[in-house]
Amino acid sequence: MSEHANLLRRHQAVLPSWLALNYAAPIEIATGKGSRVTDAEGTTYLDFFSGILTNMIGYDVPEVREAVERQLATGVVHTSTAYLLRGQIELAEKIARLSGIPDAKVFFTNSGTEANETALLIAAYARRTDQVLALRQSYHGRSFGTIGVTGNRAWTNVSYSPVHTHFLHGTDRHLPQFAGLDDEAYTRVCVQDLRHVLAAATGGDVAALIAEPIQGVGGFTAAPDGLLAAYKEVLDEYGVLLISDEVQTGWGRTGETFFGIQAHGVVPDMMTFAKGLGNGFAVGGVVARGDLMDGLHAVGLSTFGGNPISMAAANATLDYVLDHDLQANAAEQGATIIGGLRAAAERLPIVADVRGKGLMFAVELADPATGEPAPALAAALMEALRERGLLGGKGGLYGNVVRMAPPLTLTAAEAAEGLAILTDALEAVNAAAA
Numbered sequence: 001m002s003e004h005a006n007l008l009r010r011h012q013a014v015l016p017s018w019l020a021l022n023y024a025a026p027i028e029i030a031t032g033k034g035s036r037v038t039d040a041e042g043t044t045y046l047d048f049f050s051g052i053l054t055n056m057i058g059y060d061v062p063e064v065r066e067a068v069e070r071q072l073a074t075g076v077v078h079t080s081t082a083y084l085l086r087g088q089i090e091l092a093e094k095i096a097r098l099s100g101i102p103d104a105k106v107f108f109t110n111s112g113t114e115a116n117e118t119a120l121l122i123a124a125y126a127r128r129t130d131q132v133l134a135l136r137q138s139y140h141g142r143s144f145g146t147i148g149v150t151g152n153r154a155w156t157n158v159s160y161s162p163v164h165t166h167f168l169h170g171t172d173r174h175l176p177q178f179a180g181l182d183d184e185a186y187t188r189v190c191v192q193d194l195r196h197v198l199a200a201a202t203g204g205d206v207a208a209l210i211a212e213p214i215q216g217v218g219g220f221t222a223a224p225d226g227l228l229a230a231y232k233e234v235l236d237e238y239g240v241l242l243i244s245d246e247v248q249t250g251w252g253r254t255g256e257t258f259f260g261i262q263a264h265g266v267v268p269d270m271m272t273f274a275k276g277l278g279n280g281f282a283v284g285g286v287v288a289r290g291d292l293m294d295g296l297h298a299v300g301l302s303t304f305g306g307n308p309i310s311m312a313a314a315n316a317t318l319d320y321v322l323d324h325d326l327q328a329n330a331a332e333q334g335a336t337i338i339g340g341l342r343a344a345a346e347r348l349p350i351v352a353d354v355r356g357k358g359l360m361f362a363v364e365l366a367d368p369a370t371g372e373p374a375p376a377l378a379a380a381l382m383e384a385l386r387e388r389g390l391l392g393g394k395g396g397l398y399g400n401v402v403r404m405a406p407p408l409t410l411t412a413a414e415a416a417e418g419l420a421i422l423t424d425a426l427e428a429v430n431a432a433a434a
């Protein structure tokens with residue numbers, strides 16, 4: 001048995017069966033530099049998924065490495081958040097300012113799940129209710145509370161949870177009842193439905209609406225710009241809070257705005273974040289209106305949330321994003337790739353949709369004969385991309401979407417290279433399906 005095959009056997013023996021691995025022959029990534037990773041067998045790939053949106057500014061960034069090394073050199077990896085932690089204070093100040101939320105305060109966690117769990121707790125405390133609204137097809141984490149607000153049953157096959165959730169329309173334009181509706185008409189229907197849910201189904205006794213501005217594992221499906229603002233107007237009438245889950249959409253990734261929800265022209269009551277902020281180091285958190293945040297006083301600290309190593313990595317990453325205006329770079333490189341993919345899609349019947357904003361884009365695949373979602377074609381595209389030296393991520397409600405979120409540092413040459421690989425792989429899968 002090869003060493004690689006043996007590693008896979010050991011993985012399967014001791015790790016959960018649902019910890020899904022990409023590719024028929026899963027990869028062990030050994031090293032990384034910039035936008036590329038090299039596996040243990042020496043093959044180098046363009047990483048168009050940044051790990052899992054974790055390596056937001058690429059691999060082995062000197063500024064991040066040096067910041068972490070400086071902290072390590074003090075001899076303190078972590079003590080306790082019961083002491084003053086300079087890095088935590090500095091990062092909270094930056095995030096509070098960038099959020100646009102009035103009198104904002106920040107609580108750091110180690111993951112997106114914990115961040116959303118905390119936001120739901122804050123809302124439940126503030127509103128004294130366990131009823132919550134979420135969007136269909138959503139994904140917010142894998143804890144007992146967050147699976148309850150996850151509407152994508154491919155990612156959570158559990159339907160019991162301590163929260164009582166009502167799922168709203170917002171990203172389900174594909175449903176036949178919405179055929180032919182433009183953004184304005186669809187938004188109107190969604191808002192009417194929200195009013196109905198508030199008045200008839202919940203009595204308005206609702207803590208919050210939690211929503212991803214662009215759904216991540218849902219397949220990069222987005223609500224029409226402005227829908228969350230229209231929702232907030234109605235929510236405000238009832239005092240219901242709005243939580244924007246920015247775990248995938250934050251820090252300029254979408255190109256047009258720094259946080260995804262800003263495209264809707266509305267300031268939420270809370271935002272949650274994680275994934276890329278530590279550029280691979282575990283950092284998550286909630287930024288919320290100060291009065292809401294302080295309302296959670298009885299819950300206390302997180303042992304590791306806000307620890308000095310994570311804060312050093314996150315401060316260096318965020319500074320890098322701002323200093324190099326990576327939001328603008330995401331807009332520029334994303335426009336090239338999305339434009340190129342749309343042009344290619346016109347001659348590729350397997351491509352049902354090309355969507356996204358900035359460096360967050362996806363290709364949806366359908367059976368060319370029936371138009372039905374085609375997860376097998378998405379799996380074939382993942383393999384074809386890998387063979388050509390590019391890593392992506394699978395997703396979508398039916399597993400028929402290939403998602404891409406390259407590092408925000410992607411160069412124009414890498415964008416062109418990635419687009420060429422994507423086009424070639426799509427053409428090969430299309431030809432095989434014909």
Ligand code: PLP
Pocket residue numbers: 110111112113114116139140141142212216217245246247248274275284
């Ligand atoms: N929210 C969104 C939008 C996500 O995409 C994810 C993870 O994919 C989470 C929350 C959960 O984050 P974590 O896996 O860090 O717990």
